[in-house]
Amino acid sequence: MSVAAASAALLTLTACGGAAASQSGNALAGGIVTAWSADLTTLDPATASSAQDWEVATNVYQGLLMPEWTTTDDGSLLWSGLDLAPGLASSFEMEGSTATLHLRDDVKFYPSGNPLTAEDVIFSFGRIFELGRTGDLNNGGLYGIDQFEVLDDHTIRVSFEDRQGNPVAATATLMQTFRMPNYGIIDSVEALEHATDTDPTATEWLKNNVAGTGPYYVADRTPGQQLILAAVPDGIIDPGYDSVTVRVINNGNTASLLRGGEINVGVYGLTQRDLNDLESAGLVIDHEKTPEFTYLQMATETGPLADPTVRQAIGYALPYEQIIDSVYFDRASRATSYVNEAAPGYAETFAQYTTDLDTARKLMDEAGNPSVSFPLHFNNSDPELEDTAILIQDSLAQIGVDVTIRPETPAAFQQLITQRATSGEGAPDALLVKWSSWIDDPKTPVSYATTTGGVNNYSMWSDPRVDEIAAANQFADLTDERAATYIEAQEIVADAAPLLPIARVGRSVALADGMTGASFAPEFGLRYWTLQPAE
Numbered sequence: 001m002s003v004a005a006a007s008a009a010l011l012t013l014t015a016c017g018g019a020a021a022s023q024s025g026n027a028l029a030g031g032i033v034t035a036w037s038a039d040l041t042t043l044d045p046a047t048a049s050s051a052q053d054w055e056v057a058t059n060v061y062q063g064l065l066m067p068e069w070t071t072t073d074d075g076s077l078l079w080s081g082l083d084l085a086p087g088l089a090s091s092f093e094m095e096g097s098t099a100t101l102h103l104r105d106d107v108k109f110y111p112s113g114n115p116l117t118a119e120d121v122i123f124s125f126g127r128i129f130e131l132g133r134t135g136d137l138n139n140g141g142l143y144g145i146d147q148f149e150v151l152d153d154h155t156i157r158v159s160f161e162d163r164q165g166n167p168v169a170a171t172a173t174l175m176q177t178f179r180m181p182n183y184g185i186i187d188s189v190e191a192l193e194h195a196t197d198t199d200p201t202a203t204e205w206l207k208n209n210v211a212g213t214g215p216y217y218v219a220d221r222t223p224g225q226q227l228i229l230a231a232v233p234d235g236i237i238d239p240g241y242d243s244v245t246v247r248v249i250n251n252g253n254t255a256s257l258l259r260g261g262e263i264n265v266g267v268y269g270l271t272q273r274d275l276n277d278l279e280s281a282g283l284v285i286d287h288e289k290t291p292e293f294t295y296l297q298m299a300t301e302t303g304p305l306a307d308p309t310v311r312q313a314i315g316y317a318l319p320y321e322q323i324i325d326s327v328y329f330d331r332a333s334r335a336t337s338y339v340n341e342a343a344p345g346y347a348e349t350f351a352q353y354t355t356d357l358d359t360a361r362k363l364m365d366e367a368g369n370p371s372v373s374f375p376l377h378f379n380n381s382d383p384e385l386e387d388t389a390i391l392i393q394d395s396l397a398q399i400g401v402d403v404t405i406r407p408e409t410p411a412a413f414q415q416l417i418t419q420r421a422t423s424g425e426g427a428p429d430a431l432l433v434k435w436s437s438w439i440d441d442p443k444t445p446v447s448y449a450t451t452t453g454g455v456n457n458y459s460m461w462s463d464p465r466v467d468e469i470a471a472a473n474q475f476a477d478l479t480d481e482r483a484a485t486y487i488e489a490q491e492i493v494a495d496a497a498p499l500l501p502i503a504r505v506g507r508s509v510a511l512a513d514g515m516t517g518a519s520f521a522p523e524f525g526l527r528y529w530t531l532q533p534a535e
Contacts, residue, residue, distance in 0.1 A: 031243035032528055035257055037269035038381040039224050039248045041411045044206040045184040046128045050410035051268070051381070054181040055525030059229060059244070061184020061212035062237075064089040064101055064121070065175065067521045069530075075516035076286050077530055081342065081440055082172040088116060088185055088213065089156075092175070097167035099175060103154040109187035110217050110232045116185065118150040123188035127201035133182070135455040139444060140177030141168050141475055160475070168475035176439045181523055187211035215239045215529040224248055229528070240517060240532035258283060264512035267526050271383050272329045275508055284511040288520040291342075292436040292507055293335040294323075294388060296376075297449070297499040299420070299428030300461040304370040311497035313363035315353035319395040322355070324503050327387045331508065335501035337490055338449060340522075342440040344478050345486035349494035350501050360399045373402035377416055378432040380407035388502070389432050403430075421457045431458055434505065438522045442486040443474050450493050461498035465489070 036052055045057040068083035089101040107116035126145040128137065137143070141160035149157045160168045168174075177183065186206065194205035210218050214232030216239065221227045229244040247263065254269035259281055266278075279285040296318065298305045305311060324332045336348035364370075376392065378385040386407060393403040406429075408416065413431075420426040435456070437444045447470045448454045452462040469489045476482045493499070509518040509526060517532040 031241040031245070032265055032531060033245045033247070033263045034265040034267065035247045035249045035252065035254050035263050035269065036381075037249060037252070037254065038410050040227070042207045043210050043218065044203060045182050045186075046124075046131055046133055047203065047207070048182055049414045051524040052410070054523060055267075056227070056229075057181040057184050058523075058525045059216045059528050060210045060214065060218060061181075061186070062214065063087045063180065063183050063185065064103075064178040065092070066179050069519065074286065075532070075534065076288065077517065077519040078288060079519075079521035082176065084172070084175060084179060087179070089178070094170040094175070097160050097170055099158045099160070099170045100151070101156045101158065101178075103156070104236065105154050107213055107236055109190065109211060109213055110235070112187055112190045112211065114187050114189045116213065117153045118156050119153075120185050120188045121156050122148055122150060123191065124183070124186045127186075127203070128183070130201055131203065135448070136177060136180060136182065136438075138163070139447065139474075140174045142177065162475055169477070173439055173441050173478075174475075179523075180438060181525055184212060216244060219243075237529055239529035241528070244528045258510055258512070261512070264515060265526070265528075265531070266510035267508075268381055269383060270508070270510060271387065272327065272331055272508075275331075275510060276329065278510050282513055284513060284515065285508060286511065286518045286520075287331050287506055287508040289504070290436060290507045290520050291340045291440075291504070291522050292434055293338070293504045294385070294432065294434050294502045295335065295338060295499050296392065296502065297431045297433055297458050298374075298497075299430065300459045300496075300498050302428050304367070304372040305374065305428065305430070307367050307370070308496050309363050309367040310370065310372060311500075312353075312495075313360045313367065313399060314396060314401065315350075315497050315500050316356045316360035316363065317396050317399045317401070318353070318500060318502060319355055319391050320353075320502060322395075323388050323391055327384050327391070328503060328505055332503040332505045335504045338445045338493075338499060338501050339442040339486070339490060340437050340440050340445075341504070343437075343442045344440075345442040345483035345490075347487040347490050349487070349490040352494065353497075353500065355395070357395075357398055364399055369400070372400065373404070375404045375406045375427070375429045376432055377406045377408050377413060377429060379410050379413045379434065381410050382434060384505070385432055385434060392432070417456060417458045420460060421455055422453075424460065436522045436524065441478075442483075442490070443470065446470055446486060446489050446493075447474065449499060450489070459498035461496065463492050463496065466492050 040052040045061050048054050065084045066087045067079035068085045069077040070080050090104045092101045147159045190211040191202040195202040214235040215237040216229035219228045219230040227246040231239050231242045254266050255274035257263045258266045275285045336351040339346045389405045448456040451467050451470045466489045469485045473482050516534040517530045519527045519530040
């Protein structure tokens with residue numbers, strides 16, 4: 001398989017971007033202005049852990065590849081499943097267990113002016129292995145930097161392996177690794193000037209500085225207050241707007257800022273009610289069915305929640321339709337699996353759980369009516385999660401389960417997951433999670449959330465058969481037999497109920513009238529460079 005030169009979508013964006021911007025005088029004075037309810041935690045793509053981190057990474061760094069885009073009738077851009085387009089690699093070929101990527105020879109890092117070479121790729125991925133941030137790399141058949149081979153200054157060959165070092169076939173699924181925002185390519189020459197004996201990967205410097213190729217660079221930043229991005233001069237992508245101003249508003253009201261014209265792009269801190277009101281006020285609301293969904297995840301190793309019957313009772317007490325109707329209006333649907341709907345092997349195994357308080361009470365009786373109470377943590381940058389948590393609290397109270405609502409900053413929330421999933425540390429509570437699998441393959445959610453040592457397995461639940469299925473099929477061909485085993489895994493998980501999918505919520509972007517080109521892909525974060533003044 002080969003991806004040649006530049007994709008039509010990218011060429012169209014690049015060609016139209018500069019022209020549209022110059023004709024309209026940027027359409028809106030000041031370029032893009034948006035607001036975040038929480039600041040980013042790092043500028044280093046390798047250690048990004050929040051939506052804000054990923055958003056900046058996708059705008060100041062570029063990966064080897066990017067999603068292939070399909071343009072909708074209203075001008076939005078949708079990712080095209082497993083189809084890939086060139087990024088810093090102009091093309092690639094897959095043969096057997098290897099992929100050969102050909103780097104563009106016209107790329108320079110900004111502001112250093114250093115040319116992009118294969119050594120920058122080796123440095124960028126090598127430091128990820130050194131930092132131990134390898135969950136997605138391992139999922140993509142990459143376990144060490146020795147699997148990357150420099151053929152010349154602009155050519156890299158990657159060999160894919162399983163955990164035991166056995167070759168596995170290079171596939172479109174494995175190649176998705178190279179489009180993820182965590183894997184932007186860093187200027188190795190610039191970064192190494194700031195490395196020290198105690199910090200050989202320059203992580204401390206990269207936390208607060210950018211050494212990327214654009215499309216934007218950080219022109220100014222006041223942590224906790226404001227971030228200003230400016231277009232890289234003569235970059236390989238010409239954004240539709242020359243500048244992006246991000247205001248960190250904490251508890252401020254994003255909807256009011258949009259309505260008052262103080263910002264012109266809104267992604268975070270907006271409820272569906274806000275979006276409906278903004279649409280009525282003349283703003284453009286773009287909603288697309290990206291694979292984000294919400295789910296309840298419970299600790300399972302101790303206390304009443306260790307009993308699957310109690311967890312099943314909670315499954316029958318969740319107010320699914322009430323959440324969809326009153327929190328998401330008509331922009332969500334019931335989630336009946338934690339696997340992407342487009343993935344081969346998707347099955348609606350959680351459809352058995354409907355809001356049925358009588359059944360929930362009977363199950364609590366079977367469990368001996370234990371006293372059940374737990375804190376429910378959620379990311380406080382998303383107001384819809386708080387509204388959902390309140391409805392869950394009220395509904396579970398009707399079967400005698402006492403829930404304490406605990407909002408967390410994005411960084412603290414991610415730490416709760418990471419500590420328990422990777423080291424078993426932390427209180428056995430519960431989480432309300434919004435998550436998106438970046439590829440249409442059941443292996444990612446099954447392995448991450450419901451296998452021994454899974455990087456998102458806050459529940460610390462596992463089952464030998466599910467572990468076996470995940471291990472045997474991680475790199476297997478997408479056959480009917482493989483799909484059947486993943487359906488079996490979902491059935492086991494649904495019966496044990498360590499997590500309970502609630503709603504498929506997609507993603508919404510609010511734009512001032514006169515803007516178009518919002519991009520939607522499974523990974524979190526808005527690509528500012530695709531936004532254009534409407535013609």
